[in-house]
Amino acid sequence: MRASHADRERAVDVLKAGFAEGRLQQPEYEQRLTRAYKAQTHAELQMLVADLPQGPVPQAQFVPQRPMVPATFMPMQMQMPVPVTTNSAATGALVCGIMTPVTWGLTAIPAVILGHKARAEIRRSGERGDGQALTGLILGWLAIGGWALFLLVFILTAAVGL
Numbered sequence: 752m753r754a755s756h757a758d759r760e761r762a763v764d765v766l767k768a769g770f771a772e773g774r775l776q777q778p779e780y781e782q783r784l785t786r787a788y789k790a791q792t793h794a795e796l797q798m799l800v801a802d803l804p805q806g807p808v809p810q811a812q813f814v815p816q817r818p819m820v821p822a823t824f825m826p827m828q829m830q831m832p833v834p835v836t837t838n839s840a841a842t843g844a845l846v847c848g849i850m851t852p853v854t855w856g857l858t859a860i861p862a863v864i865l866g867h868k869a870r871a872e873i874r875r876s877g878e879r880g881d882g883q884a885l886t887g888l889i890l891g892w893l894a895i896g897g898w899a900l901f902l903l904v905f906i907l908t909a910a911v912g913l
Contacts, residue, residue: 753793754791754795766783774803835878841883844861844883847859848888862894863892869881
């Protein structure tokens with residue numbers, strides 16, 4: 752990256768501070784000062800002040816943002832694992848699906864709604880919980896189907912009894 756006039760002045764200030772503290776001798780200070788005013792890039796300025804206590808800009812700016820090699824070949828401490836969370840709607844769908852026998856099917860509709868919502872979010876965001884969402888969906892639809900069958904049998908027996 753090309754250096755600006757302000758970058759050069761910051762480097763000169765660091766060199767002046769190093770000279771004033773006795774870290775640089777007069778000839779070396781003058782040589783570095785000349786090179787600082789002729790510097791074209793940040794890297795050139797960084798080389799001039801790297802051995803001094805303060806640099807012209809923070810060191811993090813000179814580190815490439817992405818590693819040049821794939822993460823597979825990087826040491827384990829260099830790889831940053833991305834935390835993957837479980838979708839909360841999937842957990843809700845599973846809980847509602849499991850509760851359908853206890854609640855006589857009252858939680859079946861929420862289980863189906865949460866299950867469909869969770870699966871859509873999981874496809875979009877890459878979260879975990881697809882199995883939970885699918886289980887909640889299946890249990891919810893089974894409870895709805897069971898109630899539909901019960902009502903159908905009840906209506907048919909009432910119609911036959913007339």
